[in-house]
Amino acid sequence: MIKRNIMLLLFSFTLGFLSAQSLKSPNGELVLNFSVDAVGTPVYELHYKGKPVINPSKLGLELIGNSQEEFNSEIKNEKDHATSLYDGFQVVDIQNSTFDETWQPVWGETETIRNHYNE
Secondary structure (H helix, E strand, O other), rough: OHHHHHHHHHHHHHHHOOOOOEEEOOOEEEEEEEEEEOOOOHHHHHHEEOEEEEEEEEEEEEEEEEEOOOOOOOOOOOOHHHHHEEEOOEEEEEEOOEEEEEEEOOOOOOOOOOEEEEE
């Protein structure tokens, strides 16, 4: 029984690391790390020039009808789980792209504006 629980725990951690993704700004100064933890809660963190700007933080919404006292509390019944938007997620597909364009505003101090980002 103990071996089974240890294997399940290691498997959960492995899945969490497999679903972790990093997104860098075009100049590499900003790095956003996104993952889904073992219970399916989306987690993100942001670094600027290697220093943390946003520490690991959970994403999610608590809808009216959920009876949780706090964000991190356990799901109490199946009805609450049906309206939960802060856990139970999984990464299904990952797509990366880069966008780079230059455009000219109608008025302003800058003649051209570069819109360059990764997503």
